[in-house]
Amino acid sequence: MAVTKPLRAAVIGLGRAGHIHTAVLRSLDGVALVAVADPDPVRRAAFDSVHVAASAEDLLELELDYCVVATPIPEREQVGRALAVAGVPALIEGPIAPSLPAAMRLAEAFDNAGLLGAVAQSERHNPVVKELGLRLRGGGFGSVYQVATRRYDRLGDHSPGVGVVAQMAIHDVDLAMWLTGSHVTSVAANVARVSGGGHEDHAVALLRLSGGENADIQVNRISPRKERVVIAHTDRGCVVADALTHTIIHYAHDGLDDVARTADPTSYLPEKVTSYEVPVADPFRGQHEAFRGALLGLSSDIATLRQGAATIAVTEAVITAARTGACVTPTDHVLPSASLRSAQPVAFRPT
Numbered sequence: 226m227a228v229t230k231p232l233r234a235a236v237i238g239l240g241r242a243g244h245i246h247t248a249v250l251r252s253l254d255g256v257a258l259v260a261v262a263d264p265d266p267v268r269r270a271a272f273d274s275v276h277v278a279a280s281a282e283d284l285l286e287l288e289l290d291y292c293v294v295a296t297p298i299p300e301r302e303q304v305g306r307a308l309a310v311a312g313v314p315a316l317i318e319g320p321i322a323p324s325l326p327a328a329m330r331l332a333e334a335f336d337n338a339g340l341l342g343a344v345a346q347s348e349r350h351n352p353v354v355k356e357l358g359l360r361l362r363g364g365g366f367g368s369v370y371q372v373a374t375r376r377y378d379r380l381g382d383h384s385p386g387v388g389v390v391a392q393m394a395i396h397d398v399d400l401a402m403w404l405t406g407s408h409v410t411s412v413a414a415n416v417a418r419v420s421g422g423g424h425e426d427h428a429v430a431l432l433r434l435s436g437g438e439n440a441d442i443q444v445n446r447i448s449p450r451k452e453r454v455v456i457a458h459t460d461r462g463c464v465v466a467d468a469l470t471h472t473i474i475h476y477a478h479d480g481l482d483d484v485a486r487t488a489d490p491t492s493y494l495p496e497k498v499t500s501y502e503v504p505v506a507d508p509f510r511g512q513h514e515a516f517r518g519a520l521l522g523l524s525s526d527i528a529t530l531r532q533g534a535a536t537i538a539v540t541e542a543v544i545t546a547a548r549t550g551a552c553v554t555p556t557d558h559v560l561p562s563a564s565l566r567s568a569q570p571v572a573f574r575p576t
């Protein structure tokens with residue numbers, strides 16, 4: 226049997242996120258963590274069994290198959306573009322850049338190089354969310370006309386310099402587009418800060434999507450109650466995916482034709498409600514498995530860099546809508562159908 230060499234991977238940025246990535250890469254089949262980079266010597270000192278460098282540029286001669294970029298947000302464009310120029314595929318933490326133009330430059334750099342670049346969009350790989358997406362796409366739960374998400378946590382400001390919209394709501398913006406297969410055409414929002422932090426700590430956003438769907442997103446990073454729920458209303462009922470209880474509950478109805486005209490007291494009966502237990506799995510690991518699959522040319526549900534740019538267009542619109550009180554159209558006209566594009570797997574270059 227032919228033995229394939231493991232993919233040679235490196236992690237750039239060794240903060241909390243970088244440590245999670247290195248731990249996953251050390252245990253991922255078919256992948257070898259061969260190098261890390263960080264300008265901070267204290268953080269570098271924790272790694273002695275791999276090549277250790279002070280900057281991404283110092284890794285470019287190592288014949289890497291890919292890098293994970295887990296630097297602070299302002300550094301991601303420069304680091305990512307250096308990788309693209311050097312021909313190294315990358316999985317980049319989200320938001321991939323501090324602004325839409327920077328995100329577009331990054332996406333274009335990878336596209337122009339014909340390289341695989343993806344956003345570390347771990348929430349798509351949360352097992353209940355992934356299952357919800359699979360079943361919706363398979364037609365099992367019907368077609369979506371409304372999405373609601375609730376993401377509450379006591380995270381504080383773990384992404385220095387960003388508010389809850391870029392830290393948390395960006396995941397739900399991605400999920401709304403991913404689950405519906407549509408892009409966002411208008412945004413109304415309110416964001417506010419009630420804690421001592423420098424940025425907004427809770428937000429509500431209402432999105433209209435290109436297929437006529439609507440989504441409402443609630444996030445709060447100072448809540449003592451943790452919640453991670455995605456609800457999809459479809460022409461076949463209502464599906465509630467709860468990432469904390471690892472369950473999906475489908476409340477079925479027979480179709481939309483009669484529901485507006487007739488109340489149906491039987492719709493709450495147990496025979497119309499189906500619960501699914503979804504096996505627990507690590508979303509971080511899931512996104513790495515998906516990226517590895519894409520790199521190997523297998524079908525894989527990764528978030529492309531253009532999709533990452535599209536989410537930034539929407540989160541920027543959320544902030545503008547909240548500031549102005551107006552409905553805002555995301556400035557992603559430069560991203561035709563970005564939300565609908567599937568990943569373009571790049572054939573793995575055998576080493």
Ligand SMILES: NC(=O)c1ccc[n+]([C@@H]2O[C@H](COP(=O)([O-])OP(=O)(O)OC[C@H]3O[C@@H](n4cnc5c(N)ncnc54)[C@H](O)[C@@H]3O)[C@@H](O)[C@H]2O)c1
Pocket residue numbers: 237238239240241242243262263264265268279280281295296297298300304318319320383384385
């Ligand atoms: N903390 C989490 O749990 C978490 C989870 C998911 C995603 N994220 C994302 O990951 C990002 C990083 O989070 P963190 O908590 O690890 O941040 P952090 O600030 O603790 O770590 C960032 C690291 O990057 C290094 N760095 C800075 N500039 C660099 C450069 N040019 N090249 C290489 N390394 C550089 C820093 O020295 C630091 O060690 C966040 O912005 C967030 O978007 C974080």
